[in-house]
Amino acid sequence: MKAEDYRERRxxxxxxxxxxxxxxxxxxxxxxxxxxxxxxxxxxxxGTTREEAEQRAVERSREHLSKTRVRAV
Amino acid sequence: MSSxxxxxxxxxxxxxxxxxxxxxxxxxxSNVRLVEIDVDTKAYHEGHAPSALGWxxxxxxxxxxxxxxxxxxxxxxxxxxxxxSNSTTVVLYGDNNNWFAxxxxxxxxxxxxxxxxxxNGGRKKxxxxxxxxxxxxxxxxxxVYRAAGPDLSxxxxxxxxxxxxxxxxxxxxxxxxPREFSGEILAPPGLPETCQRGGHIPGARNIPWGxxxxxxxxxxxxxxxxxxxxxxxxxxxxxxxxxxxxGERSSHTWFVLKYLLGYQNVVNYDGSWTEWGNLVGAAxxxxxxxxxxx
Numbered sequence: 499m500k501a502e503d504y505r506e507r508r509x510x511x512x513x514x515x516x517x518x519x520x521x522x523x524x525x526x527x528x529x530x531x532x533x534x535x536x537x538x539x540x541x542x543x544x545g546t547t548r549e550e551a552e553q554r555a556v557e558r559s560r561e562h563l564s565k566t567r568v569r570a571v
Numbered sequence: 572m573s574s575x576x577x578x579x580x581x582x583x584x585x586x587x588x589x590x591x592x593x594x595x596x597x598x599x600x601s602n603v604r605l606v607e608i609d610v611d612t613k614a615y616h617e618g619h620a621p622s623a624l625g626w627x628x629x630x631x632x633x634x635x636x637x638x639x640x641x642x643x644x645x646x647x648x649x650x651x652x653x654x655x656s657n658s659t660t661v662v663l664y665g666d667n668n669n670w671f672a673x674x675x676x677x678x679x680x681x682x683x684x685x686x687x688x689x690x691n692g693g694r695k696k697x698x699x700x701x702x703x704x705x706x707x708x709x710x711x712x713x714x715v716y717r718a719a720g721p722d723l724s725x726x727x728x729x730x731x732x733x734x735x736x737x738x739x740x741x742x743x744x745x746x747x748x749p750r751e752f753s754g755e756i757l758a759p760p761g762l763p764e765t766c767q768r769g770g771h772i773p774g775a776r777n778i779p780w781g782x783x784x785x786x787x788x789x790x791x792x793x794x795x796x797x798x799x800x801x802x803x804x805x806x807x808x809x810x811x812x813x814x815x816x817x818g819e820r821s822s823h824t825w826f827v828l829k830y831l832l833g834y835q836n837v838v839n840y841d842g843s844w845t846e847w848g849n850l851v852g853a854a855x856x857x858x859x860x861x862x863x864x865x
Contacts, residue, residue: 499618499705501698514760521698523618530611530666533760535748537667537781539611540761562761569769571754571857 499524503548508534511556512563516540518555520548527551531559578691581793583833587676587826588691588790589662591700597662598622604659607694608632608675609666610819618704620664620697624653624711628671628819632678640726640841646682647718654711657685664690664697668781668788673823677839681726683719689826692788699787725825727812727840732847736772736854741810741836743775744803746824747844751816752777754857757848758816765816766848770857772814776803777860780820783827796832804863807834814840814847 504521515534520527529551531541540562543554574580577590589597597603598621605623607615615625626632631649632641641649655661661684665672669689679687690697698704727735735741750756754769771777782799785791791799797806805811811828813821818841825839847853 500701500703501618502701504699504701519695523704528617530614532667535750535779535781537670538759538762539667542611542613559761566756566758566760567764568750568755569757571769 505548509556511559512566514563514566516556516559516563518552520552522548529555531555533563576688578789582790582831583793584830587688587830589688590691591696591702594620594662594664594690594697595702600660602658602660603662604653604655605662605664605690606653606675607665608663608671609694610671611666614666614694616706618706619694621703621705621707622709623664624709626653626675628674632671632675640678640681643682643718643721646678647716650684650716650718651714652711654714655684656714656716659686659714661687662690663687664693666694668695668784668823669693670780670823671819673826674819676826677725677822681721681723683722691790695788725838727814727838727842729842729846729850731838732772732812732814732840732842735810735812736774739774741812742805743772744800744805744811744813744821744824744828745771745775745777745844746780746813746815746820747771747777748779749777749859751844753859754855765845768848768855770848770855771844772847773854773856775814775856776805776863778803778805778824780815780823783824790827790831793831796827800828800832802863805834807832810836810838812838812840814843816844817841818843 501521520529541558545551575585577593578588663672757764813824815821828837
């Protein structure tokens with residue numbers, strides 16, 4: 499088996515730039531959401547379609563990112 | 572430009588990198604052990620390169636009781652059960668541009684493994700190229716392994732960093748994101764805060780680790796890397812202490828400076844900001860990076 503249809507795109511969630519990497523392995527679409535800087539994983543999800551996997555990853559990312567506190571320096 | 576193990580080079584120690592094509596050609600090589608180490612420890616189970624073992628960074632590559640790297644006896648046991656002998660060529664790769672693969676590389680060098688390499692581009696490049704994957708976990712014939720060291724010339728502890736700060740004998744390179752460096756956030760967005768104060772060690776230069784990579788996850792060319800670090804005054808003429816939050820991003824930068832650029836005196840401060848930012852009374856600087864003094 500191979501990863502098929504590997505694609506990446508960047509979106510903004512809760513004010514943070516997020517990279518969505520989505521691909522299909524077998525019958526399952528996998529989506530990994532990571533912040534662009536520094537590149538840490540935020541969330542992962544899977545689904546039967548690209549849209550479903552991405553939507554779930556975005557929802558989970560939003561939940562995590564909404565907790566990030568920004569301080570004045 | 573010369574090519575070594577399928578990787579366009581010009582790097583100081585080119586044999587520490589192999590291309591995805593080289594790995595594909597060596598999947599059945601009995602002297603090559605392929606190991607995947609991911610930040611996302613579940614990624615391996617989605618599918619991984621054929622014959623690749625999966626190591627978990629947070630259970631197998633650290634001391635799970637006290638905060639430390641993997642103890643020597645456990646390292647030897649991990650190598651032995653992975654079928655790795657002292658003469659095995661070990662190729663490491665992982666997600667996030669080899670983030671934790673570099674951390675494993677650093678630990679393998681601390682314990683003296685001679686031939687350890689990174690697959691340039693890591694898991695991302697392997698997937699994007701549509702290379703073969705499997706769910707099958709390989710079996711290993713136990714090997715005999717005797718670790719050397721630990722070679723602590725590759726690792727900085729707190730007193731060494733404090734001494735360097737006082738004397739100016741080493742350049743400090745903070746490889747976190749600009750907003751972690753400035754103190755606006757205490758951890759990468761979306762991750763739990765694990766320190767009491769934000770900011771950076773006074774005088775540190777901010778060169779985020781990911782700048783060393785291309786979009787496909789592979790390392791930038793030697794000329795591009797020299798330019799990136801040179802612009803911040805990091806040119807190999809002084810000792811370097813790299814740090815981040817917990818020491819894994821900085822092991823990636825340590826790898827770049829030591830092996831791709833050949834700078835001799837480079838150490839990874841794995842205590843990093845989760846140590847320094849929790850110290851009572853430690854000097855902390857906040858705010859954005861300043862321009863390099865002329």
